[in-house]
Amino acid sequence: MFLGHYAVAIGAKKVAPKTSLGTLFAAAAFLDLVWPVLVLAGDERVAVAPGATAFTPLDFEHYPISHSLVMSVVWGAVFGTVYFLVRRDRRAAAVLGALVVSHWALDAVVHRPDLPLTLGGDARIGLGLWNSITGTLAVELAMFAAGLWSYVRATRADDGIGGVGLAVFVLFLLVIYAGAAFGPPPPSANAIAWSDMGQWLVVLLAAWIDRHRSLRTA
Numbered sequence: 257m258f259l260g261h262y263a264v265a266i267g268a269k270k271v272a273p274k275t276s277l278g279t280l281f282a283a284a285a286f287l288d289l290v291w292p293v294l295v296l297a298g299d300e301r302v303a304v305a306p307g308a309t310a311f312t313p314l315d316f317e318h319y320p321i322s323h324s325l326v327m328s329v330v331w332g333a334v335f336g337t338v339y340f341l342v343r344r345d346r347r348a349a350a351v352l353g354a355l356v357v358s359h360w361a362l363d364a365v366v367h368r369p370d371l372p373l374t375l376g377g378d379a380r381i382g383l384g385l386w387n388s389i390t391g392t393l394a395v396e397l398a399m400f401a402a403g404l405w406s407y408v409r410a411t412r413a414d415d416g417i418g419g420v421g422l423a424v425f426v427l428f429l430l431v432i433y434a435g436a437a438f439g440p441p442p443p444s445a446n447a448i449a450w451s452d453m454g455q456w457l458v459v460l461l462a463a464w465i466d467r468h469r470s471l472r473t474a
């Protein structure tokens with residue numbers, strides 16, 4: 257899942273209004289920010305297997321450090337704790353921790369049973385929504401529209417970057433999403449990891465645009 261994680265992040269601005277959208281994006285996408293680093297380091301494995309599911313040709317062979325349920329809770333606790341130590345905002349820290357764990361839960365909806373529960377165990381979870389392209393698009397686009405709507409209502413643009421910039425950013429995310437859904441399969445595991453690193457850029461862009469929008473007080 258890609259857009260669905262951002263949907264939850266952008267919707268979370270309403271419950272953690274003082275937190276940067278970049279931080280919210282980083283929390284919701286955190287497992288996918290760690291994952292390509294581990295793939296490139298050789299600690300986790302992914303393969304290109306066209307037909308693995310209808311939506312994605314990726315075969316997630318081994319990724320317990322980034323994507324096991326147990327580790328998602330650990331990452332969430334670390335993320336929330338670090339945020340709390342820096343910002344002293346208990347509520348926002350809890351929201352961020354929950355966003356990190358939400359990544360695992362949302363991935364469990366779309367992935368086929370390949371998500372580990374623990375670091376070493378054999379149990380794998382996945383409801384397989386990715387077997388349906390229409391179902392995946394419907395769920396993720398609806399989630400994203402709802403999250404974006406909530407964000408646009410909770411904040412207002414201060415200038416062009418906050419206004420037009422947000423529209424361009426949303427378009428950019430939709431184009432990447434369409435590319436993942438309908439584009440050719442990536443050539444190699446390393447290519448997947450490098451393109452996934454692009455999510456770091458998405459986090460920076462979200463932070464930048466959010467600085468150009470203020471909370472609506474009324």
Ligand SMILES: [Zn+2]
Nearest residue numbers: 257287288363
């Ligand atoms: Zn993921």
